[in-house]
Amino acid sequence: MKxxxxxxxxxxxxxxxxxxxxxxxxxxxxxxxxxNPFDENAVEEALRLKEAGxxxxxxxxxxGPVKAQDSLRQSLAMGADRSIHILxxxxxxxxxxxxxxxxQVEKEAPGLVLVGKQAIDDDSNQxxxxxxxxxxxxxxxxxxxxxxxxxxxxxxxxxxxxxxxITIKMPAVITVDLRLNEPRYATLPNVMKARQKxxxxxxxEDLSLDVSARLTILETRxxxxxxxxxxxxxxxxxxxxxxxxxxxx
Amino acid sequence: xxxxxxxxxxxxxxxxASLNCMSAALQLAQQADCAIDILVAGNDCDxxxxxxxxxxxxxxxxxxxxxxxxxxxxENMADQVVTLASGxxxxxxxxxxxxxxxxxxxxxLLDVAQISEISAVVSSDTFIRPIYAGNALVKLxxxxxxxxxxxxxxxxxxxxxxQGSATIEEIEAVADCGLSEFVQQLISESERPELTSAKIIIxxxxxxxxxxNFDLLYAVADKLSAAVGxxxxxxxxxxxxxxxxxxxxxxxxxxxxxxxxxxxxxIQHLAGMKxxxxxxxxxTDSEAPIFQVADYGLVADLFDILxxxxxxxx
Ligand SMILES: Cc1cc2nc3c(=O)[nH]c(=O)nc-3n(C[C@H](O)[C@H](O)[C@H](O)COP(=O)(O)OP(=O)(O)OC[C@H]3O[C@@H](n4cnc5c(N)ncnc54)[C@H](O)[C@@H]3O)c2cc1C
Numbered sequence: 281m282k283x284x285x286x287x288x289x290x291x292x293x294x295x296x297x298x299x300x301x302x303x304x305x306x307x308x309x310x311x312x313x314x315x316n317p318f319d320e321n322a323v324e325e326a327l328r329l330k331e332a333g334x335x336x337x338x339x340x341x342x343x344g345p346v347k348a349q350d351s352l353r354q355s356l357a358m359g360a361d362r363s364i365h366i367l368x369x370x371x372x373x374x375x376x377x378x379x380x381x382x383x384q385v386e387k388e389a390p391g392l393v394l395v396g397k398q399a400i401d402d403d404s405n406q407x408x409x410x411x412x413x414x415x416x417x418x419x420x421x422x423x424x425x426x427x428x429x430x431x432x433x434x435x436x437x438x439x440x441x442x443x444x445x446i447t448i449k450m451p452a453v454i455t456v457d458l459r460l461n462e463p464r465y466a467t468l469p470n471v472m473k474a475r476q477k478x479x480x481x482x483x484x485e486d487l488s489l490d491v492s493a494r495l496t497i498l499e500t501r502x503x504x505x506x507x508x509x510x511x512x513x514x515x516x517x518x519x520x521x522x523x524x525x526x527x528x529x
Numbered sequence: 530x531x532x533x534x535x536x537x538x539x540x541x542x543x544x545x546a547s548l549n550c551m552s553a554a555l556q557l558a559q560q561a562d563c564a565i566d567i568l569v570a571g572n573d574c575d576x577x578x579x580x581x582x583x584x585x586x587x588x589x590x591x592x593x594x595x596x597x598x599x600x601x602x603x604e605n606m607a608d609q610v611v612t613l614a615s616g617x618x619x620x621x622x623x624x625x626x627x628x629x630x631x632x633x634x635x636x637x638l639l640d641v642a643q644i645s646e647i648s649a650v651v652s653s654d655t656f657i658r659p660i661y662a663g664n665a666l667v668k669l670x671x672x673x674x675x676x677x678x679x680x681x682x683x684x685x686x687x688x689x690x691x692q693g694s695a696t697i698e699e700i701e702a703v704a705d706c707g708l709s710e711f712v713q714q715l716i717s718e719s720e721r722p723e724l725t726s727a728k729i730i731i732x733x734x735x736x737x738x739x740x741x742n743f744d745l746l747y748a749v750a751d752k753l754s755a756a757v758g759x760x761x762x763x764x765x766x767x768x769x770x771x772x773x774x775x776x777x778x779x780x781x782x783x784x785x786x787x788x789x790x791x792x793x794x795x796i797q798h799l800a801g802m803k804x805x806x807x808x809x810x811x812x813t814d815s816e817a818p819i820f821q822v823a824d825y826g827l828v829a830d831l832f833d834i835l836x837x838x839x840x841x842x843x
Contacts, residue, residue, distance in 0.1 A: 291661070293796070293797065294796075296664065296796065297661035297662070297664040297665055299665050306660075306661065306665060373642050374633065374642075374643070375636070375637060375640075375641075375642050375643075378637060397778075398778070400661075400662065400777065401660065401661060402645075402660050402661075403645065403646070403659070403660055403661070403662070403777070404633075404643070404645045405629050405633070405645060406633035406636070406643050406645060407633075409603065409629075409630070409631070409632075409633035409634040409637070410633050410634065410636065410637035410643075411637075412603075412634060413607060413633075413634040413635075413637035413638050414637050417708070418604060418708035418709045419603050419604065419634065419709070420709075421603065421626075421629065421630050422626055422629075422630075424771070434712065437626075438626070438771045438772075439626040439627075439714070439772075440625050440626045440627070440725075440772060440780065441714070441716040441717065441772055442714065442715045442716045442717045442770060442771070442772050443714070443715045443770075443771065444711075444713070444714045444715075445712040445713045445714075446602070446709050446710060446711055446712055447709065447710045447712055448708065448709040448710075449707070449708050449709065457778070458761070458765075458778065459764075459765065459771065494641065494642035494671060494672055494673050495642050495644065495669045495670065495671050495672070496669060496670045496672070497667050497668070497669050498655065498668045498669060498670055499667065499668040500660075500665055500666070500667050500668075501665065501666055501668075502664065502665055502666075503659065503663055503664060503665060503666050506803060506808070506821075506822040507821075508820055508821050508822070508823065508826070509808075509823055509824035509825055509826065510824075510825060510826070511815075511820075511825075511826045511827070511828060512825050512826065512827055514827075514829075515827070515834060515837040515838050515841050516841065518809065518825055518827055518838070519838070519841045519842065521825055522786065522807070522809070522825070526786070526806075526807045526824065526825075528729070528785045528786040528806065528807050529729070529753060529786065529842075
């Protein structure tokens with residue numbers, strides 16, 4: 281089975297996000313960028329399925345600026361077989377990304393698509409579900425465990441109340457959660473090898489899709505920050521403050 | 530113009546998140562001067578239907594009653610929402626794992642954008658939502674004919690109930706599309722309040738060192754009638770189940786009092802609790818970032834403090 285994995289390059293999770301002074305968007309100049317952590321889990325899962333002999337080819341896809349190729353190279357260094365880069369300088373909405381990914385699914389005919397459950401920049405949590413809808417495939421979101429056969433997958437999903445297990449028909453789109461696995465690091469020799477692996481480059485315009493924005497961002501601003509309060513010396517003082525100053529207990 | 534709210538429930542009881550979502554709908558209804566319908570999709574949901582009909586401000590409760598909807602499988606839920614959506618200006622669901630599962634799927638089938646996790650309603654087409662783990666807020670305007678929205682439950686009060694007298698109408702339920710099948714749910718049972726609606730939360734992190742030590746937290750929690758939460762590190766290490774996780778990728782909470790014990794205060798954790806009214810941090814490391822958001826900090830060993838706290842609370 282062939283697996284397609286969607287990856288996105290985002291602001292590194294350890295870096296504090298900053299808003300441009302004029303409120304026109306996020307300030308990402310010179311910021312450290314990384315592969316979206318959930319997508320690392322998706323790549324890792326594909327690798328494990330390949331090592332288990334269930335999957336024979338892993339193709340990673342990213343939509344974004346030239347720099348998106350960094351994340352694709354990382355996926356290749358982790359062990360993916362080849363990559364597809366859809367080049368666009370525009371920020372696209374999840375629906376547009378899903379439409380773009382659909383064209384690659386139709387071209388590549390994978391038996392499974394893996395994506396992260398959300399990207400940690402816009403926190404939308406939509407792309408996988410939308411792609412699954414457009415393909416009329418089954419879906420499993422927030423997946424923390426996956427057992428795969430040719431015809432079906434049994435997944436455990438992290439839901440608000442606990443855990444849910446479902447069985448879905450293949451082909452499927454599965455969105456993955458952090459506890460699915462522990463992504464491996466790319467070793468230096470594998471980083472070198474990844475440079476030789478194929479990367480197909482496609483211009484978004486060449487796909488002739490309608491990817492127009494449905495949402496207009498009117499303003500971006502920093503959310504209110506809290507300021508540090510006081511340090512109390514002991515439990516008695518803490519309880520007193522909570523009772524008599526804050527009035528919360 | 531009419532608004533459709535998708536009720537979250539377990540076929541027996543209405544989830545509190547539905548009432549927060551209803552509040553957002555009421556704000557919208559005021560802006561746009563329109564009615565609100567609620568969809569209850571499930572199987573034999575009589576009590577849920579009754580609860581929904583009593584929510585103040587609801588016109589009609591639509592009941593899609595079928596085995597195909599019993600487990601809220603995303604494919605069937607999305608199909609059900611799609612059959613109704615064209616008659617509505619807005620479709621709202623809570624931004625919980627329930628709503629996040631099928632709403633984007635329904636939106637894609639309708640060829641509209643989804644507006645995820647709104648934290649404020651500005652007008653009938655303009656909303657505010659957090660991005661980058663809540664570090665930034667965007668104000669955005671939608672040009673879609675049907676606005677598909679998920680609602681951040683902590684950003685909206687619980688809607689009032691009791692005065693409503695909505696009619697309950699049966700609608701045709703979709704057939705099972707046969708793409709997926711429910712196997713089982715393992716729901717954490719607890720006597721303590723539910724995290725997302727608790728007034729007081731006490732959360733533990735890696736500093737607790739193991740699951741057994743969470744007993745120290747539970748003791749304090751029970752004195753305060755508090756819910757218990759955790760950092761991702763504590764969940765990953767297996768100290769507590771996944772549904773305890775507070776943060777960017779766990780639950781977002783905003784209680785009156787949040788006590789963070791042995792939690793460093795990573796961006797991703799803060800994302801889930803920084804809208805709490807009062808924050809207390811207990812940590813041995815005075816440099817821990819959690820102190821930058823805490824109203825009251827106690828630089829001390831949690832293994833000394835928790836028993837003392839439990840004692841002091843009587
Ligand atoms: C994509 C992504 C998503 C994430 N989502 C989430 C999320 O939703 N929620 C979340 O919480 N994290 C999330 N994280 C993880 C987050 O970055 C941190 O790793 C995590 O929150 C750390 O948990 P912690 O504070 O318990 O552990 P640590 O950072 O290890 O902190 C432990 C703290 O305990 C203190 N301590 C130790 N012993 C004692 C003692 N005896 N007494 C008092 N204090 C003590 C230490 O000083 C330290 O500050 C996410 C990360 C990524 C990359």
